[in-house]
Amino acid sequence: MYPGPPLSRPSLLLALLCSTPALADDLFLDSQPLPEILTATRLKQSPAAVPGSMTVLDSELINASGARDISELLRLVPGMMVGNISGNQAAVNYHGTNASEARRMQVLIDGRSVYRAGLATVDWSDIPVAMEDIERIEVFRGPNTVSYGANALMAVINIITRSPANSHGTRIKVTRGQRGISDWYASQGTGWDTGDLRLSLSGQEDDGFDSDRNGADYRDSRRLNRFSLSVSQMLNEQQSIDWQLSAKEGSNQRPYTYRPVFSGITSAGYNSDVIAKDYAGSLRWNLDINPDHSLYIQGSAQHWDRQQNWRACDAEVSFSPELTRLWQLNPNYAELLARHMDNFTGSGAPPGSAAEQALANQVLTQWKDGAKRTVCGDIDQSARESRYDLELQDTLSLSDGVRLVSGLNYRYDRADSETYFNGTLDDSTWRAFGQLEWRATEHWLLQGGAMFEDSQLSGSSLTPRVAVNYLINPRHGLRAVYSEAIRSPDMFENNVNWSYRVTKLSPTAYGQPSAQYFVKTRGPGNLDQERMRSRELGYNGFFADLGLNLDVKLFYDEISGMISEPLRNNQYIASNSNSSRFAGTETQLDWRLNPADRLRLTYAYVDAEASNPLDEQLTARHSGSAGWLRDWGQGWSSALFYYGSSALNGYRFERVDTRVAKRIPLGKGSLELAGVLQQRLDDEPTTFVDNNYDSHHVLYFSAELTF
Structure with a gap:
């Protein structure tokens, strides 16, 4: 074709x-x-x-x-x-x-x-x-x-x-x-x-x-x-x-894409829709000094609000403190155990280190004692992000054949999510840029041209063209x-500091109306x-x-x-x-x-x-x-x-x-x-x-x- x-x-x-x-x-x-x-x-x-x-x-x-x-x-x-x-x-x-x-x-x-x-x-x-x-x-x-x-x-x-x-x-x-x-x-x-x-x-x-x-x-x-x-x-x-x-x-x-980790649990199929709200404002001051020289200063503010609340069901053992510690010790081992609990109930913990097997046997005991029952709760996967940006740009004709644009920029970003960041994370970025045109x-x-950029979270860089x-x-x-x-x-x-706190558990998990899910994900922090x-x-x-x-x-x-x-x-x-x-x-x-x-x-x-x-x-x-x-x-x-x-x-x-x-x-x-x-x-x-x-x-x- x-x-x-x-x-x-x-x-x-x-x-x-x-x-x-x-x-x-x-x-x-x-x-x-x-x-x-x-x-x-x-x-x-x-x-x-x-x-x-x-x-x-x-x-x-x-x-x-x-x-x-x-x-x-x-x-x-x-x-x-x-x-x-x-x-x-x-x-x-x-x-x-x-x-x-x-x-x-x-x-x-x-x-x-x-x-x-x-x-x-x-x-x-x-x-x-x-x-x-x-x-x-x-x-x-x-x-x-x-x-x-x-x-x-x-x-x-x-x-x-x-x-x-x-x-x-x-x-x-x-x-x-x-x-x-x-x-x-x-x-x-x-x-x-x-x-x-x-x-x-x-x-x-x-x-x-x-x-x-x-x-x-x-x-x-x-x-x-x-x-x-x-x-x-x-x-x-x-x-x-x-x-x-x-x-x-x-x-x-x-x-609704949530699939229970533990066998024998039926997903309730609740909605997980997103309510999205965005707000933005900007103000720009333009100054034409003369036909060959101009500049502007622009400031802007933005806010993104994504509200996502849904209900999920899984086994009570999902909130086991011992299973949580096992995940932190060895995620692969914990996932193997969680997905095949019935297979290990009779034979005991799968092969692993002494610490892994000790925790696994405690989880298996909880499973046999009734922690395989279904519990359902509310999950808040909402996220809010804000950005504030200030920029100065200067454009200058140095001669008939030479033009220069240069400027400075400051940006502040903030993200807030209990699920993704376990609270709030922010970043500040400074930039200086310039572009020269010569006929x-x-x-x-x-x-x-080149851009120098320095970010609080990512470090500095210089990029040319x-x-x-x-x-x-x-x-x-x-x-x-x-x-x-x-x-x-x-x-x-x-x-990322990704974990789910599940609230309004019904029935309660380990006697508590809210609990932390055992899977936790952490970003490397040094990318x-x-x-x-x-x-x-x-x-x-x-x-x-x-x-x-x-x-x-x-x-x-x-x-x-x-x-x-x-x-x-x-x-x-x-x-x-x-x-x-x-x-x-x-x-x-x-x-x-x-x-x-x-x-x-x-x-x-x-x-x-x-x-x-x-x-x-x-x-x-x-x-x-x-x-x-x-x-x-x-x-x-x-x-x-x-x-x-x-x-x-x-x-x-x-x-x-x-x-x-x-x-x-x-x-x-x-x-x-x-x-x-x-x-x-x-x-x-x-x-x-x-x-x-x-x-x-x-x-x-x-x-x-x-x-």
Whole structure:
């Protein structure tokens, strides 16, 4: 189905451009303004001058896709592997690594990180921003610790919302469809002499997947509501203030996955759903000192609250103090005993040390004396995380050919969970960064940057990047990039203190209404940072007469010291003993054939090798997308998208999305009616065996009124 790496035509094009630079200058110069990229280096740059690979998903593309989630939009990014843990938990990685733990990308909303440092994840379904509020998404495809610090190991996704100045008026949108889809959005924008404001409210709901591997309901629906307020205020000709407030609340169903450790115990099958609440606020002061010098100071605060309470049943011996001590002495021995208690009741403790056998025989005696009876109790697996961030950035043009961006950052993270941390854990991080751009000649652009970072829990690091861009002309450039990046182990991986205190036991265990479960997990506390070395060769060009944007990338990335062990409370032993290598090519093409038609193609070939098989789970050797957007006139428009990947966690994925819309003028406003049909072309589960739909297609409709 997929061709080999598409290098022949782009390679021929590059050879022609390089061999005839003078001809290229004559052919491709035009008077159109150059587009600007913001995310790559924190400097405004043209796509041809960026020291790496960029993908920009603009508002037209976002709207035409019909996507209801940010994770679905990222299928349009070459090399981005998008899957699902469940119906309300997306898994997104660039090039791959563990399918269920997306730990190695930085995700920003208007420059504010939403990567949860405590539990090493991005909650894609719970990001407190509505699709309708997004202006564009800029994706830096490659390591960018230099600009955004640890966790920007493999890519950076910056979600940029619409400016309040471009949001005047009223918008109301309602979406309904199969699989329980029920979304709504409402916003009001206004302005005054020196400022602008946008207030938006939105909600989202769906049923998730239909059935698990056994045909039973998977319990993975979601429901959420969001609030967002964005204000821009000019203080004078040189100063302005931007501030934002956002909140989100909702519930995510979770399948009941607890399985009793001891034989003969029947699980009660209680719900273990998550109540999710997010709050965020930011304030940014901008100062334009002169046309060549500007700075800003930005402060933000965020809070994630995940409340998960459920009830579980197991044998009374689960809370035996002797079994707890045995687990602390030898987890393997304790688990062997616990899972085969009846087998050892007659023969005595399994072979082991004298201390192990003594404790085991005490536990077996308790088992024979009645501790095999079933007891049930409440478990609180809630977690709360907070982040406070303060950043100063200075941008200076030193001369016509030299620009410098530099800055300082302080971040404080705090995680609170009785289950995961036995209380509270915090971390403080200081950063200093700089990026220098030097236009040595008309065609040669040299760039270098570094980030120094010091974390209370992870130590210090220095990560550099150097790049050489040869600009055939301002719209066409070749690039060679070498960069290093790190990922700091998060609080969970390094400092987990995982145990369950079960309350409201019925009947009581050893005469107590609450007790500690015997399994306890401790983090190593001395994990090092993961380190990545990346090499990239590429080309970016815009053929103005053809309306054609083209980007080609060749890459070779190596990650050492990887922490690949799954995060589970069962002999979880984290280490830096893993490594991965990714090599291949990516191509993206965006072609406006005429004012009515736009074509978009992406393709990625990724060859991955990993010492731990888990780190190859979410790497598809071949993946890509194809899109055709068409304006038919008279208010009619359509879009057709194809998404495909050869294997995500062993399962092929192919889908075609079709959107048809009609815009009806209504005085100074308009009404847009649209329908979206998503059709799966394969018969595979989605990423995991329990993610199944009863039907291969889903249909939903929307109505949007603006005035």
